[in-house]
Amino acid sequence: MTSPITLRVLAQLILFCSIAFSVNTTASPAISSLPLQSRGAVNTTSLHACAALSLSSSASSLVVTPFTFFDLADQHYMITSSQVSTCTVQPATAQDLAATLKTIAAKRAKFAVVAGGHTGNQGFSSTDGVLISLEKFNEISLDKNTQQVTYGAGVTWDTVYNTLEGTGYNVVGGRVAGVGVGGYHTGGGGYSWLSNQFGLAADNLISVDMVLPNGTLATASESNNADLFWAIRGGGNRFGIVYSFTVKAHPQPAQVYGGYRIAIGDANVQKVISATAKFAANNTASAAQIITTLNSELGIPRAIVLAYYPGTSAPAGSLDAFDGISWLIDGWKVQTFSSLVSSIPSNLQKGQRGGFESFAVKTLSVPMLQYIAKTVATLGKSHSATLTSIEVEPFASTLPGMAKSAAWDHSSNAWPQAIYFAWTSSADDVYWRKQLVDLGKTLTAMAQAEGQDLSDAYLYPNYAGAGTALSAMYPPENLARLKTLRAEIDPQNVMGLTTWFDF
Ligand SMILES: Cc1cc2nc3c(=O)[nH]c(=O)nc-3n(C[C@H](O)[C@H](O)[C@H](O)COP(=O)(O)OP(=O)(O)OC[C@H]3O[C@@H](n4cnc5c(N)ncnc54)[C@H](O)[C@@H]3O)c2cc1C
Structure with missing residues (x-):
């Protein structure tokens, strides 16, 4: 087996060859529309930062280039969230992570930090500069x-x-x-x-x-x-x-109840809609939870219902709302928590072009769910779509009472909802981003027209698209505090060398 040290030396050699032969002193071209691993020239600042990092990190940490062995394809849930970095640093110790950030700051090099790679926004955990992968912090x-x-x-x-x-x-x-x-x-x-x-x-x-x-x-x-x-x-x-x-x-508990169920066809989807609205209205106190996903994959209307209850059977008046539906697959059963989570086939949708948007609601009405089902079915037939999907997630009214003060205010009784679209053609990226944003706005307006007061509902940053306004995600006082703290904690704007929602 090749040792990490050998790989490290190999990485350094390749890095220095890259510096010698492929430096382009202008910024690298936008690569989002290029196939992965097809980048040509790279940025001088990034290369020099990578060279410095490959010399300074300890033997337990790694600095690798994409041209060596780093598995780019596996990095992000959506391929549109990936980019080819100049090098990827895998610090194994807090000291190496600190040294990495200091080097990046000194060079003013563009960078990103990736953990599980599930962001829907390109640049949030990917870069054509220095990528810091946290995978070695795995205890x-x-x-x-x-x-x-x-x-x-x-x-x-x-x-x-x-x-x-x-x-x-x-x-x-x-x-x-x-x-x-x-x-x-x-x-x-x-x-x-x-x-x-x-x-x-x-x-x-x-x-x-x-x-x-x-x-x-x-x-x-x-x-x-x-x-x-x-x-x-x-x-x-x-x-x-x-x-x-x-x-x-x-x-x-050692055994819990739940898993996933799939229903296809209009009639079954309508039954899932009724059951979801009923569950959302009635399940105000129990620990039972669901996520109903209304979607269209390759044009077929479909509903997926994920469920959980921390015991071997859910109380009457909760998950039994979903009895009597003809399921194509019925995976709700008594199992361990770990097997319940692993049984949900979310990774089947991995590796596509895609994006998220979010909206918030305080109740889930049948007309809104019907509109969602109709819209995802229509969109599912257009512009190289592979999946058009909206996840609705009702929670119990106990949730706000447990909220602690945090930068993202979750103290209202609003529920975050996720829109996820996937497609194949890069020519359709702009089209789908617009559909995501427009649909988020339409569903928000629909909830308000139903009489829902969303004035204290803030969009969940983890589901929000990159263009989401800060005022839609944070109350004014939280935003002001975030800005003040950021100026105090990061006066050199080091974290501004990477990307996220900025304040
Ligand atoms: C299939 C799927 C299922 C999901 N399920 C849920 C769910 O059940 N509940 C829920 O609340 N959300 C869920 N989400 C949303 C999820 O919380 C976000 O996508 C989240 O950002 C993923 O974190 P990650 O580490 O995988 O992502 P990454 O893409 O690695 O990181 C996302 C952002 O966080 C930053 N970051 C990561 N780690 C650190 C760190 N240690 N320090 C500082 N910054 C860091 C990155 O720089 C990046 O900007 C789901 C998303 C997907 C795609």
Whole structure:
């Protein structure tokens, strides 16, 4: 087997050859429309930063170029969120992560930070400059005495659940496999199968260990660097890079109920719509949860219903709303939490051009759900669409009562909803971005026309498209505080060398 050291030397050699033979002193061309790995010239600043990083990092960390062995295809859920970096740094220690950020700051090199790669926005965790991959921060540990779980920022939720399986404990995290803990937490998240019981992951976060923009190490919690702790729960990558999260552990039954069900055809989709509206209206207090996805794949109308209940059968008046529907696949069953999450085939939709948008609602009416089903069916037949999908997620009224103050305000009784479209042709990118944005606005207007007061509903940054206005995501007082904190914590605007919603 090739050792990491050999790969490191190889990477350095290739990097220096790149510097010698392919430097272009102008900025690199936009590569978003080029096939992956077809980039020509690269930027001098990025190359010099990569060369410095490859010499300075310790043996346990890696600096690799895309022309060596880094698996680009596997990096992001949507290929439109990927770019070919000049080099990718995989720091293995907090000190190497700090040194990496210091080098990037000194060179003023463009960079990005990637954890699970599930953002729908290009540039948020990809770059043609220096990519910092957190994948080597992959430790997961449970302390039963303190009832706390600590995990590295590079792990995905399914690996956390697999590790906790059989311990009798669980954490509030993502609902399908593959989602990274890094973006999920820092983007204000997140919504979990455990949210009706324990709130959002942000409400269960105890502390974080991170590298500040100036390259120093810091710990933040309610009692230590409290402003920073507030800011990283919804402030994205604007305040530094978190490498470790410590969260509350909750007792978890060995067996739970749920999984996924799929129905196809108009008649069945209508039944799912009625059941979803009924569940949303009636399931105000129970721990049962669903996500109904109304979508059209290759023009076929379809409904997918994901469900969870922390016991072997859900109480009457909750999931039984979905009885009597003719399912093409019925995967609701008694199983472990980890197998429930892994059973949901979300990765089947991975690897396509795509994008997210969001809207918020306080109730899910039948007319709105019917409009959604009709719209995704129509759009599903146009412009190289492979999937047009809207996820509706009703939560119990217990949720706002558990909300703690955080940069992303989730204290209202609004529910974040996700629009996800996927397509094949790069020529259709502009068309689909417009459809996503327009549909988000239409559904918001529809909810308001139904009488829903959305004045305290803020769009969830983790579902929001890159062009979303800051005022749509943050209350004015949170935005003002974020701006002040950012100026204090990052006066050199180091994190401005990467991309996220900017304040
Ligand atoms: C299939 C799918 C399922 C999803 N399910 C859920 C769900 O159940 N609940 C929910 O709330 N959301 C869900 N989401 C949304 C998800 O929370 C966001 O996409 C989130 O950003 C993913 O995090 P990531 O680490 O995978 O993404 P990445 O693309 O790696 O990162 C996203 C952003 O966070 C930044 N970032 C990542 N790690 C760090 C860090 N350690 N320090 C500082 N900045 C960091 C990156 O720089 C980037 O800007 C889902 C998304 C998809 C595509």
